[in-house]
Amino acid sequence: MSHTKRKTALIIGSGFGGLSLGIRLQSLGFDTTILEKLDAPGGRAYQKRTQGGYVFDMGPTVITVPHFIEELFALERDKGMLAEPDYPEHVLTGERVREGESGGPRTREYVRLVPILPFYRIYFDDGTFFDYDGDPESTRRQIQVLAPGDLAGYERFHADAEAIFKRGFLELGYTHFGDLPTMLRVVPDLLKLDAVRTLFSFTSRYFESPKLRQVFSFEPLLVGGNPLSVPAIYAMIHFVEKTWGIHYAMGGTGELVRAFVRKFEELGGRIRYGAEVEEVLVTDDRGRPVRRPVGKRVARGVRLTGGEELSADLVVSNGDWANTYLKMVPPQARLVNTDLRVRAAKQSMSLLVVYFGFRDDGQPLDLRHHNIILGPRYEELLREIFGDRVLGVDFSQYLHVPTLTDPSLAPPGHHAAYTLIPVPHNGSGLNWEVEGPRLVERVFDFLEERGYIPGLRARLTHREFITPDYFEGTLGAYLGNAFGPEPILAQSAYFRPHNRSEDVRNLYLVGAGAQPGGGTPSVMMSAKMTARLIAHDFGIHPEIRDGVPEGAGAAD
Structure with a gap:
């Protein structure tokens, strides 16, 4: 220089x-x-x-x-x-x-x-699951079991999501939209790709099965987005994960x-x-x-x-x-x-995250590294979190068990895990000093009673949690949001x-x-x-x- x-x-x-x-x-x-x-x-x-x-x-x-x-x-x-x-x-x-x-x-x-395979195991409330690994053949086999009538829809979704990925990620990924003309130049392409309707609406065009609609729309939750509200350009996440x-x-x-x-x-x-x-x-x-x-x-x-x-x-x-x-x-x-x-x-949702350690006790875990555990309601729960800003009667969660891949994160004979529950940000007015411990107990009850971690409470050796108050106080996030603007x-x-x-x-x-x-x-x-x-x-x-x-x- x-x-x-x-x-x-x-x-x-x-x-x-x-x-x-x-x-x-x-x-x-x-x-x-x-x-x-x-x-x-x-x-x-x-x-x-x-x-x-x-x-x-x-x-x-x-x-x-x-x-x-x-x-x-x-x-x-x-x-x-x-x-x-x-x-x-x-x-x-x-x-x-x-x-x-x-x-x-x-x-x-x-x-x-x-690399981690499957990418996620997605559990439905009825006990069935879908191993999402990005392999089209594996995906087709599982769709054949869950909803064979949606196989043709998957092929169309796959093709259209790939087109969005190529334009939205590979071609426009590094574009800084600093002025309106830059934005307006890409609008015709986004409209042509149908990438501006909501992701859940986009996904519903291809799948009749509620389970498959959830499988192919949940991913924006991992970046703070509501599948009912984010634009369909977020279908690119499916191909980002599938590709790399x-x-x-x-x-x-x-x-x-x-x-x-x-x-x-x-x-x-x-x-x-x-x-x-x-x-x-x-x-x-x-x-x-x-x-x-x-x-x-x-x-x-x-x-x-x-x-x-x-x-x-x-x-x-x-x-x-x-x-x-x-x-x-x-x-x-x-x-x-x-x-x-x-x-x-509008700020993104927040999170309650429970960090816990437990003894192995020789009991095999029928879990994967990344687990998405969906509750009995999907659209209704999302509306409660993002719109009504209330805690529902049920919840969905992302359960992370890294010691299945890397035992070094826990003492010998133990597992380290965390489970993440989407919750409203602090614009809700919820008192997390009261609601936090209550929700943690509900989560432990669920994981044990539904058999995800049998005998969990007796095996626990460490537990702590954070709430939206952590994001607001320690991390300095407005209203305790977990991901920035929605x-x-x-x-x-x-x-x-x-x-x-x-x-x-x-x-x-x-x-x-x-x-x-x-x-x-x-x-x-x-x-x-x-x-x-x-x-x-x-x-x-x-x-x-x-x-x-x-x-x-x-x-x-």
């Missing part, structure tokens, strides 16, 4: 978005410091270790698109690689996933990824977080823990305080709780979008992301928070709250999109316009 003085960057938060962007900024030649409120990295992907020898990933457990990870580990200091690498065909098609090869050669220097598989980092997702930290520090980056940001420092273009939301506004650094001020050429928030603006950016510096607009946005059509693409602040120059966003949205692959994509914007704004790659290299992206 020709710059004589290195530019400096501050990133608020060390989640996957902050770490991925930190690695990219170091490769672009910035001196980057990540400021983390907690005592260890990860944010929502924080990993907890107990005195009893259990290891719990507190957040994401599903890893897909391993070549995104490989790309980050392959970056070098000051190289500035932002174009798409020339991936071998087998990487783009995922053909080696079933051979047990996860990740590329650089990834294997930092962390061991292994589901993977697990040995040692837990926390091992991948630590691997990213190691890479970031090898490139010269720095992380400060226990460094909570209180305010983004904003001035006018002459360095004077901003008194009203007009004129030029520039981010100059941050103030930490306790009063310490840090200056930088740019600031990026990997924190919650709503609270970044409501709590960190002064109101007099905000003309677009005003209090009124931010508070009016991914409805009116909050997608151009209408989702922008990765380059519309209010303050040199202020950027990255992560689940920004474009393209939630989920570990999308968060890593968000980091590349934000890095491209920064590279353009700071003259490192002037050919990049609004996050897309010239001749690529939305205009194609």
Whole structure:
């Protein structure tokens, strides 16, 4: 690079978005410091270790698109690689996933990824199940048993979901929708693909069986979306998983977080823990305080709780979008992301997550690594969580038992598990100090009485849980949301928070709250999109316009 003085960057938060962007900024030649409120990295992907020898990933457990990870580990200091690498065909098609090869050669220097099959076992309330593994032949065989009349519908769904995947993910995945013209250019394609109707409505066109409608629409719940509300473009998740598989980092997702930290520090980056940001420092273009939301506004650094001020050429928030603006950016510096607009946005659901350890006792578990346990109601329960914001008489859950793959997460002869229950965010007014323990007991009763973990209570050796209060208090998420703004059509693409602040120059966003949205692959994509914007704004790659290299992206 020709710059004589290195530019400096501050990133608020060390989640996957902050770490991925930190690695990219170091490769672009910035001196980057990540400021983390907690005592260890990860944010929502924080990993907890107990005195009893259990290891719990507190957040994401599903890893897909391993070549995104490989790309980050392959970056070098000051190289500035932002174009798409020339991936071998087998990487783009995922053909080696079933051979047990996860990740590329650089990834294997930092962390061991292994494929998980089936991706999920989906249990229905009547005791039947569907092993979702992405294999069309296996899928056809199971449909033949569950609902043979839907076989033809599956073929049509498969073809149409693939078309959405190719356009929405492979071609438009890194497009930053920073203006309306960029958005309007893709609308005809989305309409042609029928990708703007709701996912559940889209899925219902192909399947008569309620069970299959659930199998092929539940996945947005893993990124905070309501299948009854998210646009059908989320059908692409089916093909993302089918193409590249589901993977697990040995040692837990926390091992991948630590691997990213190691890479970031090898490139010269720095992380400060226990460094909570209180305010983004904003001035006018002459360095004077901003008194009203007009004129030029520039981010100059941050103030930490306790009063310490840090200056930088740019600031990026990997924190919650709503609270970044409501709590960190002064109101007099905000003309677009005003209090009124931010508070009016719909936030995603929240979660109650129970972390527990139990003795093996020689009793085999008829479970898989990832288990989706659906309750007796699907549409009604979703409406209660997202619309009515009440706790229903029943619940669905995602039960994660990583020790079936990786016994190192528990003491010998024990299992570590967590089960995740979608619940309303704190706009519900629910008192989680009362409702939390009650729901936990209901969950333990269910898992034992329905035979998922026989004799569970007698075998328990560790138990703890988090509620929306954890997301609101510890993680700083507005209303205790678990995934940022809800991914409805009116909050997608151009209408989702922008990765380059519309209010303050040199202020950027990255992560689940920004474009393209939630989920570990999308968060890593968000980091590349934000890095491209920064590279353009700071003259490192002037050919990049609004996050897309010239001749690529939305205009194609």
